[in-house]
């Protein structure tokens with residue numbers, strides 16, 4: 001299918017359905033924090049997610065270096081792109097003639113990386129018209145518009161045929177929906193044998209219940225963080241069988257430590273660092289096969 005604007009086959013694109021989704025659409029329409037935009041400006045890949053991996057201290061320059069702020073921004077961006085690379089690593093083999101779904105695609109950074117890696121079609125869904133516009137404009141600048149497209153659409157009601165997608169993912173977007181509804185919809189659009197991957201923060205059932213830090217993160221982002229147990233249960237109930245569960249909590253700490261000392265702080269850094277350290281919150285990748 002040709003994705004050039006104007007040739008879309010979907011007659012109606014389902015947008016936000018509930019009052020909550022309207023609120024979330026508004027939230028992301030208005031979101032323009034430097035921590036997202038300045039990092040994206042580094043190389044044109046705009047992410048709304050966190051980073052993983054060790055900080056290269058040498059890349060930051062010495063204290064007092066006039067370029068230090070710029071170097072910190074570049075380093076944070078390198079870590080957030082490393083996170084997206086890990087998600088794509090876990091999609092497995094993707095033939096060029098495949099279709100991939102980025103559910104909750106934000107400004108499209110992961111979609112562009114997926115197309116660059118696999119050469120295939122990538123369809124993104126977001127509640128925010130501003131984000132979809134931004135992503136599509138960036139895609140046009142790169143000349144990928146025949147392959148990569150973002151649409152305003154509720155990911156619980158995807159505009160795709162049953163079994164159409166070779167793989168699909170949620171990169172930090174599953175905390176806005178009921179997991180049973182979400183995984184039922186991924187299982188519908190995925191081909192049998194297709195791969196689903198999520199990277200997400202989740203509360204740790206070993207801690208007991210959502211900690212005060214987790215509640216603070218929910219209030220900050222107007223979201224509802226699920227537990228690790230809920231993820232695995234909702235997958236099992238929806239024909240998604242985990243093939244890898246990777247705890248990225250240790251790997252994401254350097255990103256947060258660096259961000260907390262930068263000028264890009266948003267005020268939520270303490271909640272992330274404290275909850276990761278007290279064991280109440282985890283940063284997790286789950287890859288599952290659609291059976």
Ligand code: SAH
Pocket residue numbers: 021024025028046047048049103104105106107108109110125126127128131153154155156170171172173176177
């Ligand atoms: N995955 C992106 C963006 C994460 S931010 C990235 O890694 O950069 C969360 C995203 O989830 C936003 O784009 C928001 O619009 C989207 N989202 C939340 N609820 C959604 C829903 N019900 N349907 C589609 N997108 C949704």
